[in-house]
Amino acid sequence: MQLHVNGKEYSIEVSGNTTLLTTLREHLDLTGSKYGCGEGVCGACTVLINGVPVRSCITPVGSVQNKEITTIEGLEQNGKLHPVQEAFLEVDPFQCAYCASGMVMSSVALLNRNPSPSKQEIMDAMQSNICRCCTYPDLVEAIVKSIKK
Ligand code: FES
Ligand code: FES
Numbered sequence: 001m002q003l004h005v006n007g008k009e010y011s012i013e014v015s016g017n018t019t020l021l022t023t024l025r026e027h028l029d030l031t032g033s034k035y036g037c038g039e040g041v042c043g044a045c046t047v048l049i050n051g052v053p054v055r056s057c058i059t060p061v062g063s064v065q066n067k068e069i070t071t072i073e074g075l076e077q078n079g080k081l082h083p084v085q086e087a088f089l090e091v092d093p094f095q096c097a098y099c100a101s102g103m104v105m106s107s108v109a110l111l112n113r114n115p116s117p118s119k120q121e122i123m124d125a126m127q128s129n130i131c132r133c134c135t136y137p138d139l140v141e142a143i144v145k146s147i148k149k
Helices: 020-027 083-091 100-113 119-126 136-147
Strands: 002-005 008-011 046-049 052-055 068-070
Touching: 046 100, 052 100, 083 100, 083 136, 100 119, 100 136, 119 136
Parallel strands: 002 068
Antiparallel strands: 002 008, 046 052, 046 068
């Protein structure tokens, strides 16, 4: 199977029914995307497919061939972090940070489709990403900071 991940081409042997999350973590060594619920509910496994956020834990890898897959590892460009990553580092909203990768990817997707969201729009867009440590106010602050970068 041919996969396009973070601007690179990969040729791997894997069943098309394998989840994208398992493929990324176990076949490509891209472990930034996390396994949380495994049921498409928590958002810890969020990656971008052609710029759209998807839950990689319930996405068969066979369905994303010939699509551009972006993981948290692919946000940095030429040694420079994505503005969302920089803002999250500055605000430092996380406690355990298990949700961090999914939060950042969902934030990037939000700002790609709406470069200047209101706080309400941010909360609406992020409500399906779950943080067990309940860092939501600081997460919103980090996304607001991203807008100004
Ligand atoms: S691990 Fe994929 S949504 Fe929870
Ligand atoms: S910081 Fe712990 S789950 Fe979000």
